[in-house]
Amino acid sequence: MATVTLKDLRKSFGPDEVIHGIDMEIADGEFIVIVGPSGCGKSTLLRMVAGLETVTGGEVLIGGERANDKEPMDRDIAMVFQNYALYPHMTVAQNMGYGLKIAGLSKPEIATKVEAAAELLQLDGLLDRRPKQLSGGQRQRVAMGRAIVREPSVFLFDEPLSNLDAKLRVQMRLEIKELQSKLGVTALYVTHDQVEAMTMADRMIVMNAGVAEQIGTPMEVYETPQSLFAAQFIGSPAMNVLDARIEGGRVMLGDVAVAETGKRAGPVKLGLRPEHVAPDAEGPLAMEVLLAEPLGANTLLHGRLAGTEIAFTASLQGVHLASHGGEAMRFGVDPVDCHLFDPETGHRL
Amino acid sequence: MASHPSGMVEKRGAGLWLTHVLMILGVLVIFFPIWLAFVASTVTQPEIVRPPMPIWPGDQFWENYKAALFSGVNVPVATMLLNSLIMAMGIAVGKIVISLLSAFAIVYFRFPGRIFFFWMIFITLMLPVEVRIVPTYEVIAGFGMLNSYSGLIFPLIASATATFLFRQFFLTIPDELAEAARVDGAGPMRFFIDIVVPMSRTNVAALFVILFIYGWNQYLWPLLITTDPEMNTIVMGIKQMFPSGDDVAEWPVIMATSILAMIPPVIVVVSMQKLFIRGLVDSEK
Numbered sequence: 001m002a003t004v005t006l007k008d009l010r011k012s013f014g015p016d017e018v019i020h021g022i023d024m025e026i027a028d029g030e031f032i033v034i035v036g037p038s039g040c041g042k043s044t045l046l047r048m049v050a051g052l053e054t055v056t057g058g059e060v061l062i063g064g065e066r067a068n069d070k071e072p073m074d075r076d077i078a079m080v081f082q083n084y085a086l087y088p089h090m091t092v093a094q095n096m097g098y099g100l101k102i103a104g105l106s107k108p109e110i111a112t113k114v115e116a117a118a119e120l121l122q123l124d125g126l127l128d129r130r131p132k133q134l135s136g137g138q139r140q141r142v143a144m145g146r147a148i149v150r151e152p153s154v155f156l157f158d159e160p161l162s163n164l165d166a167k168l169r170v171q172m173r174l175e176i177k178e179l180q181s182k183l184g185v186t187a188l189y190v191t192h193d194q195v196e197a198m199t200m201a202d203r204m205i206v207m208n209a210g211v212a213e214q215i216g217t218p219m220e221v222y223e224t225p226q227s228l229f230a231a232q233f234i235g236s237p238a239m240n241v242l243d244a245r246i247e248g249g250r251v252m253l254g255d256v257a258v259a260e261t262g263k264r265a266g267p268v269k270l271g272l273r274p275e276h277v278a279p280d281a282e283g284p285l286a287m288e289v290l291l292a293e294p295l296g297a298n299t300l301l302h303g304r305l306a307g308t309e310i311a312f313t314a315s316l317q318g319v320h321l322a323s324h325g326g327e328a329m330r331f332g333v334d335p336v337d338c339h340l341f342d343p344e345t346g347h348r349l
Numbered sequence: 350m351a352s353h354p355s356g357m358v359e360k361r362g363a364g365l366w367l368t369h370v371l372m373i374l375g376v377l378v379i380f381f382p383i384w385l386a387f388v389a390s391t392v393t394q395p396e397i398v399r400p401p402m403p404i405w406p407g408d409q410f411w412e413n414y415k416a417a418l419f420s421g422v423n424v425p426v427a428t429m430l431l432n433s434l435i436m437a438m439g440i441a442v443g444k445i446v447i448s449l450l451s452a453f454a455i456v457y458f459r460f461p462g463r464i465f466f467f468w469m470i471f472i473t474l475m476l477p478v479e480v481r482i483v484p485t486y487e488v489i490a491g492f493g494m495l496n497s498y499s500g501l502i503f504p505l506i507a508s509a510t511a512t513f514l515f516r517q518f519f520l521t522i523p524d525e526l527a528e529a530a531r532v533d534g535a536g537p538m539r540f541f542i543d544i545v546v547p548m549s550r551t552n553v554a555a556l557f558v559i560l561f562i563y564g565w566n567q568y569l570w571p572l573l574i575t576t577d578p579e580m581n582t583i584v585m586g587i588k589q590m591f592p593s594g595d596d597v598a599e600w601p602v603i604m605a606t607s608i609l610a611m612i613p614p615v616i617v618v619v620s621m622q623k624l625f626i627r628g629l630v631d632s633e634k
Contacts, residue, residue: 052528073534085525089547098543099533146533 002063002076002153002186003028004049010057011044011210018044020210021058029184031177035197036207036233043158045207046190050079050156063153073099078147079156083163084139086131086146092118093127096145103150117145120179137168144179155180155187161196173200194234198222206230224339228346231271231339237300237313239339244270251338254308256284259335263349271339274300274315283332287312294319301329383611390414390605397600409601417605422590424578426606429586432501433565434613436582439502440564441557448508448556449549452515453541457527467516474509478570486573496577505570511556518552519545554624562614583610 004026011019019041026032034042047053049060051072060067067075078099086095096117097110105113118124121141131139140160147155160176161169177200180187191197197204198218206213206221206229214221214230225231225239232238242253245267250257253270275298277285286306293300299320305312306328314331340349385404389397392407417426454460455467478485485504494500522545530540546553571582581589587610590603618625 050528050532052531071534072528072532077532079529079532081525081529083523083525085523085529087526087529087544087548089544089550098530098535102534102539146529150533 003061004154004186004188005061005064006049006058007061008058009045009048009055009060011041011048011053012056017056018210019048019056022205022212024205024212024215026186026188029181029186031180031187031189031200031202033189033191033197033201033204034207035191035194035201035204038192040207041210042190042192042205042207046156046158046188049154049188050077051075052079073102076153077156078150078152078154079158080143080147080160082159084131084143084160086139086142088131091128091130092123092134092142092145095131095142096149099146099150113149114145117148120148121145136164137172140164140172144176148179148183153186155185155189157187157189159190159192161191162193169196176200194236198234206233208233224348225271226348228269228271228341231341235273237274237315240272240274240312241341242270242272242305242310242312243343244268246340251340253284253305256286258284258333259338261335261338261340263340267343268349269341269343269346271341272333273337274313276337277314277331277333279316279329280332281330283330285312285331285333287314287329287331289327289329292320383608386604386607390417390601390608392601394597394599394601413601413605414609417602417609421586421606422599422602424581424586426583426586426609428579429581429583429606430609430613432498432580433582433584433610435498436501436567436571437561437564437613439498440505440567441560443502443506444508444511444560445553445556447506448511448515449541449546449553451512452519453545455512455516456519457537457540470509470512472509473507474513478505478567482569482573489574495574496580500574501567501571501580501582505564505567508560511560514552514556515549518549522548551624551627554621554627558618558621558625561617565614 004024006022006024006026009019009022010017022045024032034045036042044053048055049062049067051067051070055068062075062077072079087098090098093111093114096114100110100113114127115124118127121144123138123141123145126134126138126142131142134142140163143160157176161172164172173196176189189196189200197206201218203215203217204221205215208229213233214226216226218234221230221234225234228241232241244251244253244258246252246261246263246265248265249260249262251259251261251268251270258270277283287301287303288306289301289303291302293302296319297317299316299318301314301316301320303312303314304310314329341347342349385402388403388406390413391410392403393409396403396407419425419427421429451470455463489495489500489504492500494503526544527540530544535543566584567582568584568588571580572585572588575581575585578589583606587603587606590599590606592598
């Protein structure tokens with residue numbers, strides 16, 4: 001149980017800076033998800049907290065203590081790796097108990113702790129197996145077990161679910177979240193999957209190119225994205241972003257007024273989530289539907305804004321039978337669902 | 350790795366018989382000289398020198414082998430077998446330990462000149478014992494190690510091939526494993542002993558077989574540095590048994606020695622065959 005504080009954390013590989021100063025306070029027991037596209041520096045950030053990468057600038061504090069120069073084992077952390085990194089020649093029990101063995105615990109103590117963790121993770125009957133003899137989900141659990149037995153203050157997860165199939169991923173996602181809240185251990189979790197981020201996080205860091213675009217609860221990020229990147233990365237299907245301008249207190253898309261606004265006049269980027277537009281015969285948005293994807297609970301309509309080449313996606317509740325292209329639909333939108341961004345900086349207006 | 354079911358390539362009828370006949374012929378051709386050596390080791394001296402040579406074993410088996418093992422020609426074969434065993438084990442074990450450690454250093458540590466040293470080791474692959482034999486003899490003689498086990502073993506104990514093989518294997522061990530061990534609190538040597546060495550065990554077994562036979566079959570080097578018959582190894586010892594001048598060669602004893610010289614490598618290969626093949630064809634990750 002510990003807080004984690006990042007102070008202007010920076011990382012360079014040679015002359016290239018890949019993490020450009022990240023500040024964050026993580027409370028005790030909080031579940032933080034670091035989400036971003038590949039290459040955005042999210043794993044590097046996690047590995048700096050773990051102590052597997054050196055810190056170029058700034059500070060990592062774990063439980064209020066400076067950890068920059070501590071070895072991973074002295075940081076009171078445990079890490080779950082993407083490919084699990086189980087020792088192939090050891091049994092499940094040996095894998096889970098290895099850290100304890102090095103720490104010098106007696107055999108009965110190790111056995112007790114390993115058994116307790118195995119019970120928690122439903123690995124009871126598998127303690128004598130080798131990793132090779134386990135399924136993907138079981139290996140995942142062993143990797144978790146190895147982290148749990150050490151009773152660390154902070155859990156670090158590096159894309160732990162990306163090697164599992166879709167169904168198992170949903171199940172393990174719930175299990176990890178449940179386990180973390182049961183144990184009350186602070187967790188940092190790296191993923192590129194925005195669904196994992198939305199469902200698991202107490203707070204998330206949306207990262208892009210070594211910068212934290214936004215830090216906030218999933219709902220904050222979804223409802224008030226602070227940048228174009230965060231807006232488009234979180235939410236599925238992705239937000240529609242349209243070139244618009246503000247004239248006389250109204251958001252104008254071409255010569256159609258979409259919504260009222262108090263912002264100053266000038267060009268803007270208008271963000272509309274597909275699920276926030278509603279069919280409305282009088283609505284300002286005219287869309288030419290080219291393709292409909294019925295998903296059961298909802299239907300995705302892909303098309304263009306009428307008379308333009310601008311792509312637009314709408315997500316409607318229920319099943320809307322596919323038209324054969326060219327059909328026109330009109331949509332209305334609630335002004336509170338219009339997200340306006342500065343076209344130069346991408347920041348929220 | 351799935352074990353291959355028999356008949357991975359299906360053959361039927363005549364093709365099957367033909368391949369078997371060819372294979373059996375091949376085995377006979379290779380086996381025949383060994384058979385003759387065995388026959389020669391079970392008959393008496395006059396029977397060998399009188400043409401035609403016998404091709405069925407005689408009744409002198411125990412006498413000849415006893416003579417070879419306990420009195421030999423210059424020195425009992427038992428002594429030579431022991432010398433060979435010590436040399437071959439020393440070379441094989443020494444090479445494996447040194448190669449494991451040097452490959453570990455090269456793969457897992459960043460130190461100045463790492464690449465340079467790797468290539469220096471690699472280049473020595475091109476220098477077999479025979480090329481550097483004169484300077485090596487000079488050095489060993491200087492250290493007073495002629496006629497000693499250390500003199501037999503040390504000059505042959507460094508192995509670029511094994512270092513290179515272990516390096517290649519270590520490179521296939523995922524980095525995460527080293528990182529997981531670090532998080533678990535294992536220091537470098539702990540990681541080496543607990544994780545790297547056990548993971549390399551099939552490779553170690555394969556190399557042990559190859560290196561044991563390499564050590565066992567050394568001829569030129571023991572011939573140069575052992576002048577005392579008590580230190581003869583068996584492979585060179587057989588040659589030493591040949592008489593100089595007009596003495597009569599004791600062929601039955603020499604042939605018995607040859608057969609005895611073949612047995613330990615065969616035992617090593619057969620007993621480690623399973624591990625050996627696994628080490629060559631797959632590696633556990």
